[in-house]
Amino acid sequence: MTSKKKSKFNNIDSSLNDAEPIEISIPVFNELIQDENNSSRERIEERIDIQSEEDRSVLMNDEDSPDNSEKEMSITTASNEVSSIPSATTTNEVSSDENPNTKSKSNEKTNTNPDSFSYKTFVMIKHCQNQLELDEFFENKYAFTRVTHSHNAPCTLEHCKNHIPHKMRYIKKVCNCKKDSCKFQIKILKCEFQDEFFIYKKSTHKGKLSQNKRTRGISKAIKQFIINIIKHDSEISPKTILRRILSDSNLINKPQLKQVQNVVFRYRNKSTFNSIQAVQDLIKKNQFYDNIDENRPFFFNVDKDKNGEILIGNGSDERHLHICLTSLELLKNLDSNLSGSYHIDGTYKLIRNRFPLLVFGRTDMDGKFHLIALCITSHEKECDFLRFYNGLKNLAEDLGIEFDPGYIVQDACDASYNAAKQLFPDVEILMCYFHVVLNCKKQKHLIPQDLQGYVLKKCLRRLHMTTSKDHLMKYYNKFIEFCSENCPDFARYLFKSWLSKNSKYTKWKVYNSPPGYATTNSPIESFNASIKRDFTYRKKLSVFGFILKSFEIIKYYSVTDKHFENTPIPSIRAKNLAKSVSKWENFSQISKYIYEYKGYYSLNSKNFDCDCKYYLKWGYCSHQLALRNLFNEKEFVNKSKKGRPKNSEKWCVRE
Template sequence: MPKRIDWKDVALGTSAPDAEGLLGALKTYEVTKCNQLACVVCPEDATHKMRYRLLKCASEACASSISSHGQACTWRGKTLSCMENDVVSIFQVGEHVTAASSPRRKRLTPIQKTYVKELTLHHLRSMRIRHAMSRKFETVLQDLPSLNTVQNFVHHYSRTHLARNDRVDDLRKWIHERAFTGREDLVRPFTYAWDLDADGKPVVGNGSEERPFIVGLTTKTLMLRLMRPPESFILHVDATYKLNYWGYPVIVVGISDSSRGFHLVSMFIVSGEIQDIVQRTLMALRRLYSVLSGHDLVVQYAMADADQAQYNAVNAVFGNNPRFTSLMCFFHVMEKVYKAIKAFPSDTKAIIVRDLYDMHFARSHNEFVRMREDFLMRLMDVRELTSFAQYIRGQWLNRRYSTCQLYWTPTGFASTNNPVETFNAVLRRDYTLRRRLKMGALLQELSSCCHDKSASVRVFSLEVVPAQTLVRRVSKMIREKLLYEGGRDQVDIASAGHIRVISCSAKRIQVSPNNCSEEGIAVTAQMGLNYTRMELEGQPYGGWVVDTTRMWCQCSYWFGFGVRVRVLFAQRTLEYLDCAGREILVARGTKKNGADDPSARDGQRGGRPLGVGPALTY
């Protein structure tokens, strides 16, 4: 039978902050046992639990005292903390060897712990939290607990109270609590997956090949963004990495409109990027859309990187549409090409890149085939470029990854995965803070992102809207006298709203550190060499004829993006737009300075017709 210990009361039923102060006044101790038992601090009918802890003296003064004769200090302590009510009881037994106390390690006070908990919610690092404590409590860093103490408290609080850990049971509980039921609000995030258990909850695996980890997060508002004509959007599928400690990719699914604006639809955390896993995510997306809308999801354009798993999965799920086209990201193609031609001479690289951009802006498949054959023939004539010609012909100009030309989609649509890549950058900057998170924390942040994107109002553009960079480029080119009105001929310009515009190329400046050149205008208005060439190439004498009513021009740049600097300049000249690119009312008054007005007809701009006499005649 265990020996009965005669515990002496130190504090009975005191509050947690007061108990923290009493324990802080004791000599240094360590916890030797910590269990959960039925609560005896509260009345006898209490059914909840309490935390039972045994304390042992760890004071260096007692251990090194001469009077101890090498024996351990007999002081012991006990605390009973109710886990439901803020009540703590403290007991002790025995005496310390010496009353002298050794230097104590600084600990966090209850007020400091509360402040640290608030900052931990926002994923602040322990070092920043410690510096924030110094400013908050007006205390120098030397008087605060050590960084190791703050780190231990932050990590323990995150794991135990915020579910920021990688335990499968905790992750499964969090996912099942937020599983899709159909009764959610429009902006409330929920989880879903393709594989469901007997209760209709997502099956949560441990990430192995036998039990993959696949979970999706979205809201009803995000999913209903797909309720649009299939020819009015491009479905983007892209995987982003370095968001969690275990290397699980996050697959982002969204759509882009006619102005290349990105609209998030759903996000998935998966344990691998093989075809079977990616296909399950897209099938879950398609099934969820059918449940919410009552219609089958029809996709006409889908864009992904040159990943075999993504390509096969996208075609397997959405390929039943006879008009479906799997697009290839042009930026990804050029990135691989730049790596392949890195060792070539600079003039050879410039010619290859120029020809690839010409094929990218081809206006029909027949034109692309003609340009491709001519390009490959010129490469094969050079013995040093034979291997590169075989590589680019088999990988990027034929077969499945050759759909990066602009004629595959309507004018103005995205030709790269840049819309979703821009979203991925925002996800890292605003939610993960460019850090690798625990899986529990990552799920919470992605859920918050879905909620924020659902609450934000962003118009889905069915028409091409000029980007702000293009608007700034017009202003800078006008200031540098690189953009001006050409001669007006009544034969070429037969109706109102037509104007001739001449644009000139800006002087290029050599940048030494990057060993390249750039336009000699403001950085915010600069454009790449090949895109600038598409604006100027083929410009007739006297300038391009621009139709401001249809925002139409014959140049290749307009064919690819649906808008260009000449169109914006023409609209501004005719006073359809202000300097910020916003549409304004057309001025109908007469010109006071006597200058030629391209919108005037028969010598009159607006107002009372000249052929109409006074209202009252004699």
């Protein structure tokens, strides 16, 4: 099936080689790009442009940029919280006590001179790694504030520079005292991708806050009470614990549910163990069996000794660890008869032992990502990828699933490249286009500053959006001509790393994969970010703890993600565009099945293929939709169901 797809595609390729490519001047090219950029995938790519280096430097001058405020931090000093808010002296700083390394602690210690505090600028006071930490910080220190403003903006945080473009949330809080004279303000920047929170403050509240509602931190007695309950019943829910606390008359200062949840979460996380035996037991209990529920997670690729006992490595260089998980439902996405690229990517900071997680999945023809399998691995060598792919291959064979991947999208990683090529000789390894751009940005010093935007945004994208080798050569030659005068070293770098025959990673142009196949790894990267955001809350877990999380993840996606889109879904914009060009005068018939759109693109009326770059990238284009509309007009229409006309009542009224 996959080989069929490839050969069909090669035909497009070769037919184009024969045809004389149409000369399109550069401005026309840009206009065309703007024509059909309504798809969500396209919008993500457009955003990478916004994040280019010179735009970033403009954004950095914005007062709201945390980097900027951090710089100001060194010249201005924050007032001492304790001296300005009398009632706050009794609160114990739970969050910073537990995170002695966070910036806030050191800042508060060094900046104790209230006189030099600047009232005009925001000063960073805290950096949180997750929502719980943030909530706790506010509960303890700034319970007297309320949110007045919250909106999304492109993330400008310095440490996000090397990630795909994403949003951050901007939250503004003010003092509850409602006095005009009080200029106290809090600003929270929350990166949606990394789930990091940066908290800034401006000015201080003067005077007592006794009338303002504020909740204190949880008392030691209650904390101990909760821990005693969990020790007896490890599965008990925070709600039940709270009910017990509320009914216990000995305990004063009843806590909020959120506070109980925090204590439970912390305790459970600390006590999840690091033992190999526990993991072995878990694997033993969750193997594949006949008639297993299709949503139930199970381990595969498991090593056993002569007696059938499960063997797992401890993660050392001598004994690599591999724990592979999937479900029958997720394996439906493995079927190579479906259309769409496979994706593989490693993600980090999930497991305390610094083991990466391999995520393997598939994008459908609507660009949506579908999980297939997870693998906790201790290493990312060729043998580890071989082991993983082999496990999948054997499992597919056992279950009668056809698994012969045509296209795998990955970043520049030799280990997974070599492993895939070894096991699947016909596979094409596609290079993630975003990573080509990111890597080129790292070489931007080879380009004169005023040309960086042009080369890194426009030129690379133009090379990416090519429909054939000839088409690529045409733009490449123009590009080289431009570079030889302005940036010959960059041209050499681009060729050597991303275009030369000696490079493994040359397949990042849209003509390298069938129409509509994903050419970037951003779907899998956002999926990985969602694991951290929605499942682990950016807390690192033990291997055992993370396996339990993986069960949750696999169950969740098995139950909720049942639809794999096998045909591209045109955007509304493309449909509207198609409507406006659905006229026979735009098409000229060349042969029985071949039509030409305005003399530019040639379409096939049998399967409605088009040779334009939009069709190759998204799997649909306005030309194709227009021709299809016209062909539908040639057929008899279907009359709508008989029945009372919709506006019959109105007619009655009038008569």
